[in-house]
Every structure is written in C-alpha cells, then in structure tokens.
Amino acid sequence: MVMSSETSTCPVTGASSAPRCPVTGAVSERAAAFDPFGDAYQADPPASLRWSRDEEPVFYNPELGYWVVTRYEDVKAVFRDNLLFSPSIALEKITPVCDEATEVLASYDYAMNRTLVNEDEPEHMPRRRALMDPFTPKELARHEPMVRRLTREYVDRFVDSGHADLVDDMFWEVTLTVALHFLGVPEEDVDTLRRFSIAHTVNTWGRPSRDQQVAVAESVGKFWQFAGTVVDKLKADPSGDGWMPYSIRLQKDMPDVITDSYLHSMMMAGIVAAHETTANAAANAVKVLMENRQAWAELCADESLIPNAVEECLRHNGSVAAWRRLVTADTQIGGVAVPKGAKLLIVNSSANRDDRHFDDADAFDIRRDNAVDHLTFGYGSHQCMGKNLARMELRVFLEELTTRLPHLELVPDQRVTYLPNTSFRGPEHLLVQWDPAANPERRDPSILDKARPALHIGAPTKRTITRPVNVTAIEPLGGDILAVELSDGNGRPLPRWSPGAHVDLELGDLSRQYSLCGDPERRDVYRLAVLREPDGRGGSRYVHERLALGDTLRMRGPRNHFRLDPDAPHYVLVAGGIGITPIIAMADHLAAIGASYELRYCRRDASSTAFVDRVTRDHGAHLTVHTSTEGTRLDVSTLLDGAPNGTRVYACGPQRLLDALEASAADWPEETLHVEHFTTTRTELDPAVEHSFDLELADSGLTIPVAPDETVLSALRSRGIDVASDCEEGLCGSCEVTVLDGAVDHRDVVLTNAERASNTVMMTCCSRATGTRLTLGL
Template sequence: MASQVLQDLQSSPARCPFHHSGEGTITDQVDPTGRAISANAAAFDAFEGPYQVDPAEALRWSRAQEPVFFSPKLGYWVVSRYEDVRTVFRDNITFSPSIALEKMTPNSPEANAILARYGYAMNRTLVNEDEPVHMERRRALMHSFVPDELIRHEPMVRRLTREYVDRFIDKGEADLVDEMLWEIPLTVALHFLGVPEEDMAKLREYSIAHTVNTWGKPTREQQLAVAEAVGKFWQFAGGVLDKMRADPSGHGWMQYAIRRQMDLPDVVTDSYLHSMMMAIIVAAHETTAHASANALRLLLQNRDAWDEICANPSLIPNAVEECLRHAGSVVAWRRLVTADTRIGDVAVPQGAKLLIVTASANHDERHFENPDDLDIYRDNTTDHLTFGYGSHQCMGKNIARMEMRIFLEEFTKRLPHMELVPDQTFTYLPNTSFRGPDHLYVRWDPDRNPERRDPTILKGHAAFEIGAPAKHGLARQVRVAEVSQEADGVIRLTLEEPHGRPLPSWTPGAHIDVMVGNYARKYSLCGGRENPSRLQIAILKDEAGRGGSTYIHHTVSPGAMIRIRGPKNHFRLDESAEHYLLVAGGIGITPIIAMADRLKQLGKDYTIYYAGRSLASMAFIDRLRLDHGDRLHLYAKAESQQLDLNAVIRSAPGDTRIYACGPERLLQALDQIMQDQPERLHVEHFSAIGTQLDPDNEVPFEVELKDSQLSVQVPADQTLLEAIRAVGVDVPSDCEEGLCGTCEVNVVAGEVDHRDKVLSNAERAEGRRMMACCSRARSGKLVLAL
C-alpha cells in the first residue's frame, strides 16, 4: 500500500523544473508586512519545479538577493542563508519548533475520520516541543545517544551491511535503495529502539506513510490511503510498546525510556512514549536511508573523490560530512515566530511560519569556500546544518554517521569499481523537507571483485571513532615537484597535485600541515598563487627541534609523495588598513613574504623588517630585494645589525597594522611594546609551549552550552574539548595543542584562562573567543555559544 501511495505521488504532473518568471521584478502582491513581493518569491513553489530538482540551486537567487522572503504559494517565510538559518536554530523561544511536524497539507474530514477510528493521537516529540519541556525530556532520555552507548551497535551495523552486500556482490548490478539502503537503517532504528524481531517487518511496512502524511502534498484520494496506513502504524506501534512495558529490561532506547518513566512520570508520559516510538522510527530510518543514497550517488558522480576514499579509507568520515553538507537528506525545517522580530535585515511578524532551508544554507558561499564543489578534504564541512544546530540538534546524528561510514567502507573495499548505471532518471518523493532518490542503480564486473583475488580483505575493518571526524586523518597526497636550497639550512619545497587538478585556494598567512614519516609539522605558504595546482613552503632544518624538519631535509626529494592538510589561515591579513609593518625573524619570513606580495598588489603602504643570524641563513633575500626593493630592511646579527623594534614602531603612523612571525623572544618583545594598543598587533607562533594540560595543577570548572541548553563539568584531568564532545556536541579540532585555531568556540560569559598561541592580546582582552583544546576557565563558570 505504501509503495502505491509513493507511485501515485510521483505521477503527479509537474512544470518544467527550471521555469522562472520575471527575475528581479516586483509583482502586485504584498507580504504580511505590506511589502511588495518579488517575481522570484511569487514563483517559488516548494512542491514543484526547481526546489524539487535541487533545493540549494533553486534558492541561489535568494541567497544572493533576497535571503528572507515570503512565499505566497506556501504561506511561509523562506530563510536561505547560513547565518540566518543558524540564528533561527539558536533561538528556540522566538522561533518555536512547535510547527515542525504540522501537516503541510491539512487533512480532509474523511482522512481525519479514518485517523480517529484508529485512536491516532500523535503528541509533541523532541522535534516539535517548546521549552522548558523539551530540554527536560531531552536530558532525561539522551543517555542512549552518547558515544559510549552507541559503540555497542557497531557490530550489528557491520554484520547487516556485510550480509546485504553478500546478497548481490556476484550479480554485477543492484538497486542500492531497494536492495540495501532502505532496509538497513530501518532495521538499525528498530534494534536501537529495542523493537522485538517479530514486529520489525510490520513496522517497516507502515513507516513511509508518516512522511507523506506530514511533509508531502497528497491529493484528497491519496490522503485516505495515507491516513489508513498512518492509523495502522499508530495502532501497531502502541501494541509493540505495551509488549516492551511488560519487560523493560532490554538495552533498547524505548526500554530505557520506560525505566526512566518510573523515576520521572511527569516528564516521560505514556502518550509521549507512544508518539516518540512512532517518530523515532521515521526519523532514524528515512533520513539515514536518504542520506546514504545521496552520498553514494554524489561520490560515484565525482569519481576522483570516490577513488581517493577507495585508496584511503581514513578519508571516509570527512567524506560523509561533505556529502551531508552537499546533498543532505534533511532539506528544511519549520519554525513559528512568537514575537515581532528581524531575521537579518528583514522584519518578520509574530505568527509568521518559517521554512528554514538547511540545504541552501549548506551552499552559502559566505560560510563555505567553493560551496558547490564536493571537497572531501574540506576543513569546515562539519559546520553543515543538516543535523540542525543548538538545543534541537539531531540526537541520532552519531548513529547515522556510523551507518554511513560503514556503508562506504564496505563498498569501497569490496566494489571499488562500482559505477552508476548511465542515463538513469532520479526521482524523489515530493515534499518540502526530506530528500533522497527512490532508486539508485549501480553496476560492476563481478570478475573484478577484489575479494575473488584476495579473500583476506574481508577480515579487517577501519576503526572510526564515534562522533564528528577528527582532523588529523584529513590529508591529501601531493607530489614534491622541486626541492631547492633557499639559504643555509633552509630548503624550499614546491608541491603539486599529482593529476594536475587545482589545489584549494589560499590567502596570505595560510599554512599547511605536512605529514612525512611519523612527523606532522605546520609550514606557512610562501610562493606565488598564480598556479592553482602548486603550493610552496620553506623549511628550516632545526637541529634543536623535535626531528620533523631534519627528517624532511634528509629524506624528501623530487618525485616523493607526501600528505598535507589544509590550507588553513589563522594569521589572516586584514586588507582594510592603509599602513603596514611586516616583521620577520628567521624562517618567520615565510608568511610575511606572502603578505608583502599581496600588499604590493593592492598598492598599500608597507615596510618589511627582516632579522636573522646572518644574510646567508636568511631565506628569500634575492626575491625580496627584487620584488620589494627599498621597502625591505635587513638585520643580520653576524654583521652587528640590531633591529630596534621600539624605534621602528615609534616611526610608523599611529594606525599602522603590525604583522609579525618569528621566535618567541621577538613576539614577546612586540607584545610588551604594543600592550597599550594590542588591536594593532597580529602574530603567529612557531611552538605551543605552555598549552598542555597539567592535571595536578588544574582547577575544575563548569561550562554552560547556551545554544544546546546543556551544563558540563570539566574536571582537572580533562580538556574543555573532551568534555564538550562527551555530551555529543561537535567541535572540530586538529593539532589539539593551541596552535591551529580549529577548535575555536565563542564565549558568551566568564573569564578565560587563555593558553593558545592563536589569539592576539586584543582578542584575548575581548574575551569573546577561546580554544577548547587547551584554554580553561580562570574560575567558576564559562558560558559558550554552542
């Protein structure tokens, strides 16, 4: 029955998917505030046309011109930009989630009569509850979703994945949705809930009707069939719940919730359990099934990315996040405005209904570089909003990640030669909020299956940590094109993409992490930016260092393949000033020369002060003299030349920005001189001295995660980063020693004990940001915007 409903909905007539009217013009319609409605806003249709083909592309015009607009066809205000969507998620008081499950198409009286016959009484769930009830229930029931609990389900997910692939591995073709991706997430969801095996098949049969009932646009006739299925779903789910109540001793989430009900009967009520039983089956099943199908389609369409994860499974976690960003299964959520407010620059009245389109936000170029590209090395892809944000962020995100990672690992290991069947048409269930192909046809040559040659590949598997991907595994291979001597003890490496493809663009001050042997070291980019497939770094052989630079000097030669992460920039050049002092000590010239090149290009006033042991040991002198002429001032200790920082700074205009990189003594001297004007000084450090945790001397403290409405205790032997992750809140990280800036979080209140080497004195004084890997509270409590 459910499949017939799906077929009927898909057969509905649709207009040309790229039909537009009067782009940029104004119609004679007005929105609820009396403002004229544009032609694009008037034409927007969430159920037909471009939005159903590609929601992010359909709202490109909105992100550029009209990020918040009223849709007369939908009766909703549509929000399309990243910061605006996150702002709405962050404030669940002004923007109530109460309409998140409201039917987009109201039921007919006949359909309501059918639902009443089955006693259908769907109540509020975690998705659409207001505060304070929402967080009371969320806190009471979240234990089953923490990483230590979720890891228990991994063997079952791996077993199911192996069994399903075994069924078609020798056939040479499959519809991955019908033959695997639709069923496994539902089975996992039912196991997670603790549903008895004998009841799983019937619950599978009913689940699709719930999506059509809530987010779809069924006809009057289709409503009757949907209502019949939803009613049966409700009735059967209640019977399964009664069976669980008779024996609530199992490991399932519903059994855990029943046990919690004994302690908190006013929080975990009977009607709530019944509603959650039904809602979680749909939420955990369909979103993961669709996301997995979207990811496989996307990766197989981007063959370079597919080949890279086949060759390097450690890239799979970040590839999953990038697929969730680029083509997530959750397209949009809905909110109700409880008071007159503004979203961005747009006034929105009380009572307005919002469609906040996460698919559009995830393609916002204001937040993501080259957002329409699939980049499995993307540094900030975990910022995507597919799981929502704040207190209503998806509780099941980590089990979904686990499933998708295991699916990709199994396919890349066993069917790396798999490809999409050409010229297939992808169809989707028409609705506003969830998206995934109904079918995904793939093919391969069974004679090329790797396990036929080497059955041992089936014995091991990758060890993926529960939660957001760790940045330390995120590395791309590059070839060493050139190695040249730049100065005594300094070599310059030119790195190239092995296939000639463009590498990520970068800005002055950026660095990459270079991984060679057992070493991972950070080096600033210093070459020109005219060749997009090449990067340049310079490396000083530091005999007193930890061995990384010496290893590179002795072992890396042209043609060698090495791994890099990045580029990343935490020493970014503010191009708005008129005057600049660029100060470099020794190898600190590497980011400074890139800044000088850019300032010259911009026609800015700048001067370079470069100090070192001797002229022979100072890199890039010839190029600096050639390109920057009399703007360059050199100071070689061997020639008794001393850089007088006080005199240099006194002679500069009062609004001069100072950028410096070099040894700690140089940066400390600048800090001292500029302590009265710290906002003018920007520095980059070489080392992370003083950032490590010292449990014997640390003070425990409390952290309030304002957006998630959680309180976390940070003991003396745990970092803030570890404590936040333990409660399921994603914070990316990389070096975890205070050098890279990846784990930066926003501070709302409290006094921070800053220990990083990223923030300037001015930024520390503002107290608005901190690095979660190393910094702590000076005392008492911190409030973070997480």
C-alpha cells in the first residue's frame, strides 16, 4: 500500500479535513477519490481499479468507510477464510437508510435476516450442507429441458422481428421463471417481481436519494410480504418440487438449522440470488461477445466452445462486481494491516482482471485455459451454490442464440446503462438487431431440432477448449515419417509454446497427441512428425493414409508436461526413434541460449535416417548417434558419467528405453530424469481392490466421501467443487490440488518422487488416499 507523507494530506481540503485511514492516519489521493457509485467504476469496475491493482491493492476509502481489496490472491484469500472475514455484512445496506425509509420498512414488518450468504459459522455450514442436494449436477440436469424450452419460446417470439431488447424480451423473464421453478415458487406476476428485485438491489448495494429510499422501501416491504405469503402457502403444502419446499420439508427434522426467519428471508433473497445475477450475466455475455465478433463467429461455428466461453464471459464481464466481508480480528491483507471491525469491499471483478493470475487479463479469450478460476461466484465455503444452474442457463442461451441468430449484432450507438450500485452489474437494456430474412431456420428448419449431447453440468474441462487448424503442408521425411504443418483455421497467430509441448489432434473419431518439433518463435505454423505405426491404435494410419492438404482438424493445446528446467548446469537429451520430436525443439532451444547440453539419438539401424541429417547439421558437436544393429546401443548406466551435479536428463522414446532409464535413475539424484509420457498404465478402478475414504475440504468446509469405484475428481465435482482437468489419466497435471493432511496414494506420472514424498499436492483424476481421510486445500 502506497502511503507517503505527501499523500496523507488532501491537496484540496488541507490536512486537517482530509479523510483518514483508521490505522495509519493516511490516505492516498486516489484511495480517497475512489467512488464505487461514480462514472468510472459504474462504466467498468476493473478498469477503474487498475491503478489499485498495480500500486495500492488494499486501501481505505473514508467516504465509503470500507477497505477495498483488488488483487486476485488477496480477494481469494479473503473469500477463503470465512471466520477471519465474516460474510455477515454481505447484504447490509451499503448506504445508511434514512428514518423515513426505516419507518416504511417497519410498517411491512420487514425483518430480512441471515440466509446463507451472510450467515456466520457455526450456523452456516450445517444449513448449507443440509440444503445442498438440489444443487448437485444430477439434480440440476433435470431442469435442462425446462430451461431450453423456455429459451426457445422466448426466441420464437422475436426471431422474425429483426430486433429485440434481450434484457426485456428474454433474459429477465427466462431467468426469473427458471429461478421460480428451481425454488418451487408458483409463477407470479413477472413485472411485479421485477420491480421488487430492482428495489432490493438498490436497497442493498445502491446509493438512493432520500426520496428514492422511501419508494424503494415500499417495494422492498411489499417484496418481503410477498415472500412471507409464498412461504406460508408452501408450508401448507410442502410436497412440491423445488428448493424451498425441500427446505420446508427438512425443517421438520432440523428446526434449529432451517428456522422460520431463514425461510422467510431466503424466499426473498433466493429470488434475487438466482435471478438477477443470471439475467445480468447473460446480458453481459452477449454484449462482450458482440464486441468480440470473431469469438462470437467461432461459437456459431462450433458450440463445443461455449462452456469455456461462458467462463470467460463471467471472468471478463461478470455480473457480481464486488462483495463484502467484515474483519473479525486485527490482521493483514496483502501485507497491509487491517483492524478488527473493518469492512471490506472485495472487488472480484478487479481480481478477475489481475495480470498476476490471468495472462493479458484485459483480453477476451474464449480459449483461456484458466478462465474458470474467476471469482465471480466467490470462493470457499460460501461459494455460489447456484453456479451450475447459472452456467447451464448461460450455455443454453448461447447455444440457442448462436444457432438461430448468428447474424445478431448490437444496435449501434445505443447508450448502455447500468443500475448504479457496487455489486450487481448488467446492462439495463441490450438492444440487438438482425436481418430476419437471413435467419438460418428459414433456409433449414431442421436446425431447430438440432440434436445435442446432454449438457455437462459443472465447470468445463480443459478438453473442451479446441481450435480449428488447417493442414498447410505434408512432407515425407523418409523412414515412414511424415512432417505435417498446421496453421490456425481462422488465420490468427497460434498460441505460444515451449520446447517439450504437444498438441492433441482429433483425427476422425480418434484423439492423438503429437509433440511440436518446429520453431517455437513461429506463430503462423506448427510442425509435427508422425511415424507410420502399422500396429498402432490408428492415429498414424489416419495421418499417413487419409490426411490431405487443406483438411481442417480440431486441435487442443499446446500443453507442456515435459518442460525444461531453466537452471540446470548441463542437459542430457535422450531420444529413441520418433521420440526425437520434442527433443529437437529442446536441443534447438538449448543451443540458442548457449546452454551446456548433449544429445543422444538412439535408432534401430542405419536406415532410420529421418532426423539424422537435421540433428547432425544443427547439433553435430553435441550429438552421439546410437545404432543398435551397429553395436553402439546407449548404455544408460554410464549416461551421467562425468556430468556435473544438477544435470537434468530429458528422454522420449520407446517404453523399453524409458524403463531402462527409470531403472538407472533409481541411483541418480532426485529430479534428474524427466520423461515424456503419452500413455499411462492406469486401468479402470476395481472396487474389489480399492477402498473408500473421505475428503475434508478446508476452504469449503465440506466432507465428501469417495466410493471405491469413483475418482477424487468425480467425487469433488458431484458436490459442485470446481477442479480443472484435461487428460483425466494422470498425465497432464491439470487436476492438481493442495493436500493439507493425510497420506496420498500417488498414481500419476507427473509428480517427481520428491514432490510425492512432500505429500503436499496430488492429482485428483487418478490418485487416492492410502488411509481413510485426506484434507485438501479446496
């Protein structure tokens, strides 16, 4: 936090009247000037706080009386600790209410109390656990047909008109209807509820004038009464479907956990939580996609990209811009002392644009592979319970709109306005237009019945992030090897990669991994080499027999599980046969940076010359070629003779070679050997052999059982915990989580022995517990 003596005095009003930080007595000019109701924050919260992320990530704002937290790590740390940072003020009115409005609220017996989002422990977790079941992916899947039907009905209403206000004509009502269905509330007058919801937002997070406060209080009071009536109705007959009837039924068994006050408050808060957040998120998503036309066009061409695009929309332009917490003991946030009793405005929208966590964070990239790390749903034990319902709605909206209105565009020059408040953010109206004569369904009505695979409920996996690539060159290299060059299907630069990286190519029904062996500096083309393997699993046959110039393939990656340690004093690169492909890129890199390295190239006989000329030309002085038929087979036991301490060995090739190296590595120092694995020996879980155990989640406060026939990853997902994944075979490292306690039975091929021994991380897609319990940092 920057607090120099110069900044402690206000240049305008003079030192004595300058607002003061309660701890240091100083407040920087910009911290004092921050106004979450001002134009800059209202127009673009993360942009208005860039200065803070860069220079003063935790600051006190005297006008608001809040400490403002803007960096990713700090915001996440605050969400993570719900004891030190109590959520009790999450729904407190950010602007104090005038007496008149208080009287109005009292006249309606307004008594909004703790629900879940603002409940402290020990009350919160038992309630959350008890009420979780309707949010499991299995339960949510039941709602998809309803969400799709509603979405289609609303699009039907305007599809032929050529224009719509997507907020008024679709998002507001569909999300409200879905929310009411989910909650199990009879559908009421949508317009009235709309007025109620807006009043609630302004009441909680806005800065209404005195007169507005009274009007808002009237609506809030009526909303409160309405909620009470609905609860009474449902109590009279709690047999129906939905979260509220479910809660009422539970009340019989746990009256202390599911109290009357909770039910009444949740009835009101639940409608807002489930509805406005999602309507706003949908409007934000379409707006940002219209402004990034290329991304929209790609979703129209390939809807499998939608799940990750939804996460990127939520990251880049989420519907909850900031949240609140109360500090319960003197502490530090990001190194800044913050006293007990301090109120925090944690700006999750700013955290989502923190370059320290997201590369080029202001860029909108539907293929961003950590988009799902966004904090728009909060994090930890209070993380949004409805996130997977919201994700499902957003995905269905985008699937339907990209299919039926790919030519949608924003009405130019419209002034997009936002309801002024700190937290709930979305356009009040979003005017769009299109040429109805060009509607695809007029040419081909069958698109309306498009068959889709069942929607995956939950966070998307990295495997959904694909891009089209065109085959721009195929060149025989001899020895039954083809070099293949690929360029981006949309003519854009390909992602950067580093030596050792590979891509996954979809070849017909197959998906195969190939190392990149071209020049990492080139973003216009990727180069890979494929050996024909007549007894292989079919990928190489596809490339050799069917792949043609100009073909378009789907590609995932690049990913790198075989990264060079940048600091080794010496490198030994070992390649067997076609395993030379990642090794070439490594050798080129080491030569370019002037590192000390040697290259051992093993081949069966002298006829396997495909890469010999190339490596001789570029690495001759460092190269030894080992040819089995000539008796110069590599002796792995002598590989490190004379090599300095800290030497790293990188190897790729046939399993026999890797096994021999792994056997020798038993006598080498830890971390010496690194091998590229494209397959594992992992087999299906056999319940007769495996045992069950419990996961304790330190950040979320949950205990989750893992059955003998399920993975840790699937158990976590079934309870709505987001963990990234890619290979789901223990190869890639995407699903790594922190282990706090309990011994892990490691079954991946990613971690080194030292990492395993440290027992601090595990791969959730394959590894398990040795004992009966693991505590994870989730």
